[in-house]
Amino acid sequence: MKRIGCAAALVVMMGLSAACGSGGDANGPMATIVTDRPTPITSVPSATRSVPTTAPTSTTPPTSTSTAAPTSSAAAQAKPQDYAGKAPGWYYFSSPSGKFECGIAVLDTSIAGCHGSLPDSAPKVPGSGTSGTAVKPNAVQLIAGSPAKFESLGDPKFHRFDGPAAALPYGEVLTVPGSGSTNGLQCSIDEQAGVTCTDQVGHGFTVSAEDFDLR
Numbered sequence: 001m002k003r004i005g006c007a008a009a010l011v012v013m014m015g016l017s018a019a020c021g022s023g024g025d026a027n028g029p030m031a032t033i034v035t036d037r038p039t040p041i042t043s044v045p046s047a048t049r050s051v052p053t054t055a056p057t058s059t060t061p062p063t064s065t066s067t068a069a070p071t072s073s074a075a076a077q078a079k080p081q082d083y084a085g086k087a088p089g090w091y092y093f094s095s096p097s098g099k100f101e102c103g104i105a106v107l108d109t110s111i112a113g114c115h116g117s118l119p120d121s122a123p124k125v126p127g128s129g130t131s132g133t134a135v136k137p138n139a140v141q142l143i144a145g146s147p148a149k150f151e152s153l154g155d156p157k158f159h160r161f162d163g164p165a166a167a168l169p170y171g172e173v174l175t176v177p178g179s180g181s182t183n184g185l186q187c188s189i190d191e192q193a194g195v196t197c198t199d200q201v202g203h204g205f206t207v208s209a210e211d212f213d214l215r
Contacts, residue, residue: 075188078174083166091176092160093168095189099209101165102195103158104185110178112185112197113141113158117209118150128154140207140214142197144183148205148214 083091089106100116118137127135137150139158159165168174170191178184178200187197194208198215206213 076169076172078168078172080174080176083168083174085160086162091174092158092165093174093187094165095195096167096170096191098167100189100195100207101156101159102168102187102197103160103165104174104176104187104197106176106178106183106185108179110144110176110183110185110199111141112187113139113151114195114197114207115139115156115158118207119210119212122150122212125150125152128152140205140212142185142199142203142205144178144185144199145201145203147203148197150214 080091083093085092085103091104091106092102094101095116100114102112102114102116104110104112115138118140122137122140124134125137127133135152137152138156139151139153140148141151141153142148168187168189170189173186173188175186176184184200185197187195189195192208193206194211196204196206198204202215204215
């Protein structure tokens with residue numbers, strides 16, 4: 001135990017009055033000192049803070065789904081008036097090689113066809129005027145709206161009789177509107193594949209001196 005003066009901050013005493021500056025009675029009871037003081041708060045607890053979250057960034061580069069559209073130059077269009085015959089609705093042309101003479105006719109039912117060097121693989125057809133006799137065809141013909149086929153015609157109706165037919169250059173397309181919504185026809189010539197004529201619903205033919213395709 002120890003004496004305490006006026007500098008003591010807190011005194012708990014049973015039956016004793018202590019005066020500041022007084023030494024007290026040396027024979028009186030001693031003061032009891034509380035030495036276990038509460039620990040002072042020296043810092044304020046930080047408020048709970050929400051930590052902002054950020055979305056994870058992907059290291060994989062985005063994949064492009066766009067593809068470049070193939071580019072192609074439009075086929076040159078031939079002028080129908082350059083191939084018009086004297087008969088109304090008829091247009092005639094020949095291949096640059098001279099192997100084929102062809103025509104387009106816009107009638108009640110439009111037709112297109114060719115005479116010329118048909119391939120040896122072309123199937124035989126009923127002969128014109130000779131019922132039941134199969135002969136080598138002398139024409140390929142497309143009637144708009146129907147599949148193309150080889151024919152044996154009594155007269156070369158796709159040959160121009162009133163003058164020479166103009167050559168249709170390779171790669172150009174001769175388009176003749178039809179008399180109905182599906183009656184138009186167009187023809188073109190490729191140096192390797194030969195003459196191609198089609199209608200507006202997918203029928204047509206491609207023919208050369210070596211091969212053919214009927215649709």
